[in-house]
Amino acid sequence: MSRTPRYVLTGGLAVLFLAPLLWAAIASVSPQPGTRQIDGWGLGNYQTLANYQAGIGQYLLNSTLVAGMTVLFTLFVSLLGGYAFAMFRFPGRNVLFLLTLAILMVPYATLLIPLYVLLNDLGLQNSLVGLSLVLTMFQLPFAVFMMRISFEAVPKELGESALVDGCGSLRALLHILVPAVRPGLITVGLFAFLAAWNDFITPLVLISDSGKLPLPLAVANMRQQVMGIVDYGATEAGVVALALPCIVLFLALQRHYVRGFMSGALKG
Amino acid sequence: MTTSLTGTEERRAPAVHREVVRKRRGPRLTGWAYAAPTALFVLIFFVVPTVLVARMSVSDWNLFAGDRGYNAPENFTAAVQNRLFWPAVGFTVKYTLVTTVILLVLALGLALLVQESSRWSGFLRTAFLVPSALGLASASLLFYALYSPQSSPLGFLGISFLGTPAGALWSTVVLIVWRFAGFYMLLLLVGLQGISGDVYEAARLDGATRWQTFRYVTLPLLRSSLALCTILCVTGSMLAFDQFYLLTKGGPDNSTITIVQLVYNLAFQGANDLGRAAALSILILGALLVVNLVQFRGLRGREN
Numbered sequence: 001m002s003r004t005p006r007y008v009l010t011g012g013l014a015v016l017f018l019a020p021l022l023w024a025a026i027a028s029v030s031p032q033p034g035t036r037q038i039d040g041w042g043l044g045n046y047q048t049l050a051n052y053q054a055g056i057g058q059y060l061l062n063s064t065l066v067a068g069m070t071v072l073f074t075l076f077v078s079l080l081g082g083y084a085f086a087m088f089r090f091p092g093r094n095v096l097f098l099l100t101l102a103i104l105m106v107p108y109a110t111l112l113i114p115l116y117v118l119l120n121d122l123g124l125q126n127s128l129v130g131l132s133l134v135l136t137m138f139q140l141p142f143a144v145f146m147m148r149i150s151f152e153a154v155p156k157e158l159g160e161s162a163l164v165d166g167c168g169s170l171r172a173l174l175h176i177l178v179p180a181v182r183p184g185l186i187t188v189g190l191f192a193f194l195a196a197w198n199d200f201i202t203p204l205v206l207i208s209d210s211g212k213l214p215l216p217l218a219v220a221n222m223r224q225q226v227m228g229i230v231d232y233g234a235t236e237a238g239v240v241a242l243a244l245p246c247i248v249l250f251l252a253l254q255r256h257y258v259r260g261f262m263s264g265a266l267k268g
Numbered sequence: 269m270t271t272s273l274t275g276t277e278e279r280r281a282p283a284v285h286r287e288v289v290r291k292r293r294g295p296r297l298t299g300w301a302y303a304a305p306t307a308l309f310v311l312i313f314f315v316v317p318t319v320l321v322a323r324m325s326v327s328d329w330n331l332f333a334g335d336r337g338y339n340a341p342e343n344f345t346a347a348v349q350n351r352l353f354w355p356a357v358g359f360t361v362k363y364t365l366v367t368t369v370i371l372l373v374l375a376l377g378l379a380l381l382v383q384e385s386s387r388w389s390g391f392l393r394t395a396f397l398v399p400s401a402l403g404l405a406s407a408s409l410l411f412y413a414l415y416s417p418q419s420s421p422l423g424f425l426g427i428s429f430l431g432t433p434a435g436a437l438w439s440t441v442v443l444i445v446w447r448f449a450g451f452y453m454l455l456l457l458v459g460l461q462g463i464s465g466d467v468y469e470a471a472r473l474d475g476a477t478r479w480q481t482f483r484y485v486t487l488p489l490l491r492s493s494l495a496l497c498t499i500l501c502v503t504g505s506m507l508a509f510d511q512f513y514l515l516t517k518g519g520p521d522n523s524t525i526t527i528v529q530l531v532y533n534l535a536f537q538g539a540n541d542l543g544r545a546a547a548l549s550i551l552i553l554g555a556l557l558v559v560n561l562v563q564f565r566g567l568r569g570r571e572n
Binding site for chain 2: 197204
């Protein structure tokens with residue numbers, strides 16, 4: 001293929017992929033009947049969003065808390081777990097690792113039904129902490145796998161020399177190894193954030209208190225606020241509010257996003 | 269539950285210090301100490317629920333009233349005899365086939381298009397990948413507005429996007445292709461970059477045409493990446509929920525109800541029958557395991 005048609009074809013494809021996002025951003029501020037933004041351009045739809053029930057501030061806070069806790073739990077568990085699987089031999093090591101990967105094989109819906117009952121028994125029903133714990137569990141196969149191969153990629157001498165120097169394994173981990181596996185941690189954290197921020201079916205099942213809904217559920221509910229008539233303007237504004245943090249984070253950490261798949265796919 | 273958790277942690281914590289004193293037994297205990305959080309998570313939030321869902325599937329278990337005793341095989345027969353069961357199975361299978369074929373062909377095309385490393389390719393990759401940063405729910409809401417007659421910029425096409433069963437299916441496929449094409453492109457790109465330049469050089473020296481190179485060099489060497497993509501795509505499509513819950517709401521006339529939507533409806537909408545929903549989800553788990561086993565066999569078998 002010669003140069004110019006190739007640029008036109010591929011450029012056209014790129015536009016096709018970007019167009020829906022650009023459209024949503026533009027439509028959310030443009031005039032439209034049946035929304036709060038009827039005449040001229042402006043942020044009327046975002047005002048609808050801001051004033052919906054508990055207010056977008058509350059929903060943003062809920063989503064931020066859930067995503068933040070999920071990232072923290074995931075990093076903590078997978079850092080220690082990856083270290084254990086990569087550096088130590090202990091009875092049950094392979095069974096535990098395979099069991100962690102097996103989480104991937106079981107559908108969300110299959111696990112959410114018993115989890116709904118179980119969280120009630122644990123006193124975590126309708127709680128953002130409970131939701132974050134469940135979302136963390138869903139992240140573990142990828143996170144533990146990723147951290148395991150990150151630790152395995154660290155030269156053995158690095159960890160051993162720290163131990164010989166009299167460091168305990170915990171100090172060796174914190175001072176020597178954490179810096180070495182930082183790219184893995186960033187990848188794991190990014191994926192945990194995106195998954196927790198965007199998850200829909202888990203909070204749909206586990207959270208019933210409307211003040212505790214994360215943003216995707218709140219926007220989905222908001223669609224039909226007035227007698228079943230859909231406010232498309234507010235929906236578009238909601239989509240922008242949902243998508244913007246993800247896109248910014250993705251563009252900033254694109255390298256790590258790509259890396260995550262490289263390491264996963266190379267093994268598979 | 270909480271007390272037993274802290275108990276385990278306390279018992280394991282000293283292991284870290286003991287390791288220095290007793291080198292021989294140390295590593296085992298230390299390893300377990302570090303693996304303990306993973307083990308606890310897997311136990312409480314995966315193993316226990318898996319056992320519980322098996323028990324629920326043979327119990328008369330109401331959303332509000334809880335366990336009301338043994339109820340098998342009635343849960344399973346009732347789930348299968350649900351009037352939406354076979355339509356949901358049929359639709360899910362159809363959706364899975366259509367999505368997987370289109371998505372993989374397109375993703376492979378995109379991967380071939382952007383595989384050279386240049387500035388322009390880098391830009392294209394980013395453009396194709398940006399939608400995959402969005403949540404499936406956000407993407408579904410976006411397309412919901414994009415397809416609606418009131419707000420759609422595509423009105424000039426004169427298509428009823430979600431009004432007919434076929435329209436609803438294809439409109440959802442477009443959404444899914446948009447959201448996931450970049451993701452699968454990336455997986456295939458990793459595979460493409462694993463193919464050494466020497467192989468292509470050899471093919472060129474042998475006078476292979478472009479098509480021959482693709483057919484006899486690229487495709488065979490890409491098999492494991494393609495297998496991974498197929499398994500991920502089939503699994504994801506079989507478990508489709510968000511896109512249909514938000515975009516088509518299972519309509520028109522229940523024509524786009526997927527099997528996972530049926531589970532959700534049985535459990536939390538109307539019937540409130542967790543036992544029957546658990547039975548259905550056990551059936552899904554079984555089907556998923558069988559399908560993946562067959563895929564593993566098939567994709568590996570062809571390799572030999």
